[in-house]
Each structure stands twice: as C-alpha cells, then as structure tokens.
Amino acid sequence: xxxxRADAARSRERILEAARRHDPRDLRLNDVARExxxxxxxxxxxxxxxxxxVEALTFEALDRLAEVARTAxxxxxxxxxxxxxxxxxxxxxxxxxxxxxxLLANEDMSEEVAAxxxxxxxxxxSLLERAQAAGVVRPDVSPEQVQRLVCxxxxxxxxxxxxxxxxxxxxxxxxxxxx
Amino acid sequence: xxxxRADAARSRERILEAARRHDPRDLRLNDVARExxxxxxxxxxxxxxxxxxVEALTFEALDRLAEVARTAxxxxxxxxxxxxxxxxxxxxxxxxxxxxxxLLANEDMSEEVAAxxxxxxxxxxSLLERAQAAGVVRPDVSPEQVQRLVCxxxxxxxxxxxxxxxxxxxxxxxxxxxx
DNA sequence: GCACTATACGGATAGACCATCCGCTTTTGG
DNA sequence: CCAAAAGCGGATGGTCTATCCGTATAGTGC
Numbered sequence: 001x002x003x004x005r006a007d008a009a010r011s012r013e014r015i016l017e018a019a020r021r022h023d024p025r026d027l028r029l030n031d032v033a034r035e036x037x038x039x040x041x042x043x044x045x046x047x048x049x050x051x052x053x054v055e056a057l058t059f060e061a062l063d064r065l066a067e068v069a070r071t072a073x074x075x076x077x078x079x080x081x082x083x084x085x086x087x088x089x090x091x092x093x094x095x096x097x098x099x100x101x102x103l104l105a106n107e108d109m110s111e112e113v114a115a116x117x118x119x120x121x122x123x124x125x126s127l128l129e130r131a132q133a134a135g136v137v138r139p140d141v142s143p144e145q146v147q148r149l150v151c152x153x154x155x156x157x158x159x160x161x162x163x164x165x166x167x168x169x170x171x172x173x174x175x176x177x178x179x
Numbered sequence: 180x181x182x183x184r185a186d187a188a189r190s191r192e193r194i195l196e197a198a199r200r201h202d203p204r205d206l207r208l209n210d211v212a213r214e215x216x217x218x219x220x221x222x223x224x225x226x227x228x229x230x231x232x233v234e235a236l237t238f239e240a241l242d243r244l245a246e247v248a249r250t251a252x253x254x255x256x257x258x259x260x261x262x263x264x265x266x267x268x269x270x271x272x273x274x275x276x277x278x279x280x281x282l283l284a285n286e287d288m289s290e291e292v293a294a295x296x297x298x299x300x301x302x303x304x305s306l307l308e309r310a311q312a313a314g315v316v317r318p319d320v321s322p323e324q325v326q327r328l329v330c331x332x333x334x335x336x337x338x339x340x341x342x343x344x345x346x347x348x349x350x351x352x353x354x355x356x357x358x
Numbered sequence: 359g360c361a362c363t364a365t366a367c368g369g370a371t372a373g374a375c376c377a378t379c380c381g382c383t384t385t386t387g388g
Numbered sequence: 389c390c391a392a393a394a395g396c397g398g399a400t401g402g403t404c405t406a407t408c409c410g411t412a413t414a415g416t417g418c
Contacts, residue, residue, distance in 0.1 A: 005365055005414055039368030140346055152335025156327045167319055175354025184385060184394060218397030
C-alpha cells in the first residue's frame with residue numbers, strides 16, 4: 001500500500017476525529033462529512049461503509065483487548081485470570097460502543113482486524129478452557145457463548161445506567177462459576 | 180369508542196396479519212401495506228406509528244406474560260416460583276420479538292398496555308422480593324435490573340442460535356442465586 | 359519553477375424509505 | 389335511496405444513503 005497523499009491523510013484524520021464525537025452504533029456518514037469539513041465523497045472514499053469507519057475507530061480498543069487477553073493468559077491462577085479478563089473485556093465493550101459490532105461481524109473486515117480478532121478469540125478461548133479444566137467455570141459453555149453473554153450483559157447495562165455494571169458482571173461471573 | 184366500520188375492521192385484520200409475517204424490530208409500514216393489499220394511508224390511520232402496530236401485535240404475548248406472573252405468584256415455594264417465572268418470561272421474549280420494545284418503552288403506549296405493564300411489573304417485583312426474603316436470590320438486584328438482565332439474555336440468545344437458550348438461562352439463574 | 363500525471367476532493371444527484379395529506383369511495387342510518 | 393360520516397389509497401414532499409464525475413491539488417521528473 002502506497003503512503004497517503006498529504007491532503008488525504010489530513011482528511012482521514014478530520015473524519016476520524018468527527019466520527020469519534022458520534023455513537024458508533026448509529027453513524028450518519030453525511031453528518032460526519034459535514035462536521036469534518038469535507039465532502040461526502042471523501043468520507044466514502046476513505047471508508048467504503050459505515051462499518052469500515054467503525055472498525056477504524058475501534059482499532060485502539062481492539063488492540064487493548066488483545067493486550068488484556070495476553071496479560072490474563074500470563075496469570076497463574078486460572079479462575080482469577082478468567083474473571084479479571086472477563087471484567088476487562090466488558091469494560092472495553094462499554095467504553096467502545098463499536099467493539100461489539102466489530103467482534104460479531106463476519107465479513108467486510110480488513111486483514112488486520114481479522115487477524116487481531118482471531119488472536120483474541122484463541123487467547124480468550126484457552127483462558128476459558130484452563131478455567132474449566134481447573135473446575136472453577138462451568139464446563140458446558142463455549143468461548144463463543146461466553147462472548148455472546150458478554151455482549152448481552154453490555155446490552156443490558158446500556159438499557160439502564162452504568163451503575164448497573166458491577167451487579168451485572170458479578171451476576172454473570174457467578175452464573176459461569178462451576179456448581 | 181364507537182365500533183369500527185366493517186371495511187375498517189377488515190383492513191385492520193389484514194394489516195395485523197401481514198405485520199405478523201415480519202420481524203417486529205424492523206417493521207416497514209410501506210411493505211406491510213403492500214402485502215396487506217391496502218394503501219399506506221390506511222396503515223398509518225390504524226396505527227399512527229410502527230410502535231403502535233408492534234404494541235397491537237404484542238398484545239397477546241403481553242397478556243400471557245401477565246398470566247405467567249399471576250400463576251407464579253400462586254406457587255408456594257418462592258425460589259421455585261421465581262425460577263419458573265423467569266424461564267417463562269424469557270421464553271415469551273424469545274417468541275415475541277416485539278415484547279422487549281413494548282416493555283422497555285416509556286411513552287407512546289395505550290392506556291390498556293400501560294395498565295398491563297404496570298400490573299406485570301408489580302407482580303414480578305413481589306415475586307423477586309419474596310425470593311430475596313427467602314434468601315434464595317441475591318438481595319442486591321432490583322426488579323428493573325432483573326428485567327434488563329432478561330432483555331440482555333434475550334439479546335445474547337438472538338446473537339447465536341436458539342440452542343443457547345438453556346445454557347444462558349441457567350447461567351442467569353445461577354448468577355442470581357444468593358451466595 | 360514548470361509541466362504532467364496520479365490522487366484526491368466536493369457536492370449534485372439518484373435511489374430507497376418514511377409519513378402526510380386530501381380527493382375519491384364505501385358504509386351506515388334515516 | 390340519499391346524505392353525511394367514516395374510511396381508503398397513493399401521489400407527494402421530506403430525509404437519508406451512497407455513487408459518480410468534473411474539478412482541484414499533491415507529488416515527480418526535469
């Protein structure tokens with residue numbers, strides 16, 4: 001990929017900056033264009049779909065998610081590692097509204113994001129497996145199911161206030177505990 | 180309210196029938212009109228907003244929900260009553276895609292629906308309170324929080340397959356259990 | 359600095375969808 | 389059978405999305 005032309009790089013930054021001021025789950029690319037001070041065409045050239053723009057916005061959070069997974073994998077106690085990771089994952093979901101869409105999408109994603117996603121899922125999967133082998137997490141859930149449950153809890157928190165976060169994540173963790 | 184004219188009653192039924200073939204969370208009133216064989220204007224006269232139409236579609240489920248709440252309230256064992264009710268509530272949510280929107284809405288609802296909703300919430304609330312008093316459900320959740328958790332689990336199930344339903348509801352119930 | 363080409367820009371506009379309004383039709387009741 | 393009330397339908401204006409292409413600008417070799 002050839003490096004961006006100077007004006008293109010400027011536009012891209014302006015677009016991202018404007019997009020950050022919006023809810024990633026309800027992006028109006030026309031609005032973003034106006035607020036960024038560029039034409040609509042420019043937005044669509046840089047990001048072919050709204051999803052592509054969300055992906056770019058979410059990249060940092062996705063990166064932190066990978067970091068969380070790696071850090072947790074290094075912890076000795078499987079149960080503690082799983083719990084810490086799950087809490088951190090939910091927090092990231094709540095901070096970055098676009099994370100869920102990006103993680104759940106199955107197409108239209110860049111190579112880069114696809115690689116990150118698969119690395120994250122593998123890491124979190126083995127984290128879960130370890131906790132299950134240690135007998136601290138119920139054995140009848142798959143990594144994908146845990147992922148969907150986290151998305152469900154994120155959804156539930158968003159239905160009310162952020163105050164609910166602690167009770168909800170405690171409830172999920174208690175529900176996932178073996179026995 | 181004066182009784183409907185014959186053609187109006189016929190149109191209403193055709194509209195409801197056509198609407199039932201659609202996902203309540205994504206209703207195109209124009210499509211409904213075409214499939215019902217009536218003009219768009221007719222749809223909008225019968226149901227001022229998409230939400231009003233969903234409310235009408237959901238009425239039966241809402242009624243069954245009230246029934247569930249009443250039946251559960253009659254059970255002697257508080258823990259069992261709560262668990263049975265919660266399972267039934269989730270099943271109703273999964274069957275009727277519009278239930279969540281209707282239950283969570285705070286405006287634009289008919290007198291009739293508002294009354295049903297408040298009755299349901301009261302009943303389910305006292306069900307929860309009983310279970311908490313008996314020490315079988317964690318005391319730090321409110322009825323509204325439980326409602327949001329159920330919506331979150333419904334959401335999580337919809338993200339995957341209906342197969343997940345049992346594991347997910349078990350997880351939620353385990354999480355809500357005291358200790 | 360200049361000319362030339364590849365890139366990028368902007369916004370007019372086509373297409374899809376929503377919801378209203380009003381002239382015409384049907385039903386109802388006398 | 390007739391008049392008035394009630395209902396019907398779809399043309400229409402408004403909003404939003406996404407594309408296309410004529411114009412403008414950055415980069416490049418001289």
